[in-house]
Amino acid sequence: MDLFSHSWTALRAAVAELPDEDFAQPSGCAGWLVRDLVCHLVIDAQDVLITLVTPAGTEPTRDAVTYWEVSRTPPTGDDPLDALTVRLAAAYEEPRLLKFHLDDVGSAAGRAAELADPGLRVGTRDEVITVADYLSAYVMEWTLHHLDLAAHLPQVARPPAQALARCRETLEKIAGTAFPASFPDQDALLVGTGRRAPTDAERAELGELAAKLPFILG
Numbered sequence: 001m002d003l004f005s006h007s008w009t010a011l012r013a014a015v016a017e018l019p020d021e022d023f024a025q026p027s028g029c030a031g032w033l034v035r036d037l038v039c040h041l042v043i044d045a046q047d048v049l050i051t052l053v054t055p056a057g058t059e060p061t062r063d064a065v066t067y068w069e070v071s072r073t074p075p076t077g078d079d080p081l082d083a084l085t086v087r088l089a090a091a092y093e094e095p096r097l098l099k100f101h102l103d104d105v106g107s108a109a110g111r112a113a114e115l116a117d118p119g120l121r122v123g124t125r126d127e128v129i130t131v132a133d134y135l136s137a138y139v140m141e142w143t144l145h146h147l148d149l150a151a152h153l154p155q156v157a158r159p160p161a162q163a164l165a166r167c168r169e170t171l172e173k174i175a176g177t178a179f180p181a182s183f184p185d186q187d188a189l190l191v192g193t194g195r196r197a198p199t200d201a202e203r204a205e206l207g208e209l210a211a212k213l214p215f216i217l218g
Helices: 002-016 020-024 034-052 080-092 095-115 131-150 161-175 185-192 200-212
Strands: 121-124 127-130
Touching: 002 034, 002 095, 002 131, 002 161, 020 034, 020 095, 034 080, 034 095, 034 121, 034 131, 080 095, 121 131, 127 131, 131 161, 131 185, 161 185, 185 200
Parallel strands: none
Antiparallel strands: 121 127
């Protein structure tokens, strides 16, 4: 629960500090500018609020690891929902409006997470998951998108070290094996999720795992 709040606060702070011109820069998400990514974060915050007030009466069907649908095909940005996000982001026109909306809805999502019962079962995406596992899964969402935000903006602070380490652990559970110890957590996440290609040296260190990459999480 604390790591959810820590990673989400760090991401929102990074967005709040962006100058207006950075919203027109590319992000780490294929086909999305920074403004599109920030708009997606607003939608994510809405999803958190909706899920936390959608109790379920059945046993959990997913946990923090199995929450993720895994694909080998990187997104292109052409998905209808991705395209809708781009249109929504353009409608804001001014970055300050996006910042305001993210701060408004994002703060509410953060407060709701702090107040939620970790053991409560909730429904999302036609699955049932405990609040604790749901918020743990969102640490991955926030951390990966924090890396996406910083992908072409070197001045943006990176995600918290604790979040990077936790997400690496989760990704290794998804992969069914550990990344080489020589890989920093950030590089394990970037390479593991297809956000950048491994170098020849990294590929050699990855060994058989290289053939399984990337793990596209959705």
